[in-house]
Amino acid sequence: MPVRERRRRGPPHGRLPEGGLRALRRPAGTGDKALGLPPGHTGGEDMTPRLPRYRVAVLCGGLSPERSISLESGRNVAAALLDRGVNVEIVDVTTSFLDAPPPLDCDVAFIALHGGEGEDGTVQAVLERMGIPYTGSPPEASRIGLDKAASRRRFERAGLFVAPAVLVEDTPASPPPDCPLPAVVKPVTGGSTIGVSVVRDPAALLDxxxxxxxxxxxxxxxxxxxxxxxxxxxxxxxxxxxxxxxxAAEIFDFDCKYSDGGARFSFDHGLPPERLAALEKAAKDAYNAIGCRGLARVDFILPPEGPPCVLEINTVPGMTSHSLAPLAAARAGIPFDELCMMAVRAALERKAPLRNVS
Structure with a gap:
């Protein structure tokens, strides 16, 4: 059964066809529409392998509210790896990975799962028990990175600036008295700005x-x-x-992130060298503070004066056409397919001495 692309806006509910492992090796006469790959992949037996035929399982989908974003990330990664001559399987994770991990016959797992078990260390821990190398951060770093309260503590310990905050763990009848205002209220482990509000009026805080x-x-x-x-x-x-x-909105919310024209992005921000250096150092310090590996992305607010304020870290950044980590890599001269290959190489190198992956 072909993998079909379903693009949605709003909370994601799209699903790939059921059945676990879906091969994305390109058969003769099959076009990009049937495979659900981005435009321009015409199919056919015209690909010249440019590296040993490693088998990569791209894990995507999942059960979190970011499912549709993960599916798009997975398709983009699969297409890029195919172009580099890699044998690719795309795995739509439709059940709990902890309870029923799908069979994986691969040299490395490429994690393109956003939120939930794909980012909280569950999938990473299962893959370690299975002896399968995987892209990205290890289980403990993944758990801390997804939990904004836990990661804040690590950032503060590393000397980074975070905004004052209050953690609310039970449904309150009234707002805690020590909540700061104006405030950003966010789910402690959520992603893609789902469930996030900016509050300036105390009367709106409880809602x-x-x-x-x-x-x-x-x-x-x-x-x-x-x-x-x-x-x-x-x-x-x-x-x-x-x-x-x-x-375009007050905050970089879900619609701004995943719709055309929802935000403007610029590398020509005019930061003085010392402010630019402080921002880059803070990003690396945040990455190291929770023990990241592979690709990660750190979000900041840069006040007019003073140090950068760390908002959060994303240990499995999006790999969609609207995603920011691939955009930054491209600015550094690293095209998307090479960024994907870098992640695969790093995963394999951590497992065993690497064989000629080019």
């Missing part, structure tokens, strides 16, 4: 907390910091150019 708690076990009420929003991608020892985000 914002309830909104966050509808999607998560706890809500983080964080002081709103005025400034410009930046994101900085890091890959191992490389820090990619910081990217300025100018959303």
């Amino acid at each position: 914002a907390i309830w909104k966050a708690l509808r999607t998560d076990r706890a809500a983080l009420v964080e002081r709103f910091i005025e400034g410009r929003e930046f994101t900085v991608a890091v890959f191992e020892e490389m820090v990619f150019p910081p990217l300025l985000i100018e959303p």
Whole structure:
């Protein structure tokens, strides 16, 4: 059965066909529409392998609210690896990976799961028990990175600036008295800005907390910091150019992230050298503070004065056509297919001495 692309806006519910492992090896006469790959992949037996035929399982989909974004990330990664001559299987994770991990016959797993078990260390721990190398951060770093309260503690311990915040773990009858205002209220482990609110009026604070708690076990009420929003991608020892985000809305929310025209992005932000260096150092320090590996992305608010304020870290950044880490890598001269290959190489190198992957 072909893998079909289903693009949606709003909370994701799209599903690939059931059945676990789906081969994306390109058969003769099969076009990109049937495979659900991005435009321009015409199919046919015209691919010249450019490296040993490693088998990569791209894990995507999952059960989190970010499912549709993960499916798009997975398709993009699969297409890029196919172009580099890699044998690719795309795995739509439709059940709990912990309870029923799918059979994987691969040399490496490429994790393109966003939120939930794909980012909280569950999938990573299962893959380690299975003896399968995987892309990205190890289980403990993944768990800490997804939990904004836990990662804040690591950032503070590393000397990084985070906004004052209050953690709300039970549904309150009234807002806790020590909540800062104005505030950003967010689910403590959520992604893609789902369930996030900006609150300036104290009367709106309780509704914002309830909104966050509808999607998560706890809500983080964080002081709103005025400034410009930046994101900085890091890959191992490389820090990619910081990217300025100018959303059409007050915050860089789900619609801004995944719709055309929802935000403007610029590398020409005019930061003085010392501010640019501080931002890049803070990104690397945040990456190291939780023990990341592979590709990660750190989000900041840069106030008019003072140090960068760390908002959060994403240990499995999006790989969609709207995603920011690939955009930053491209600015550094690394095209998308090479970024995917770098992730595969790094995973294999951690498992065993690498054989001529080019």
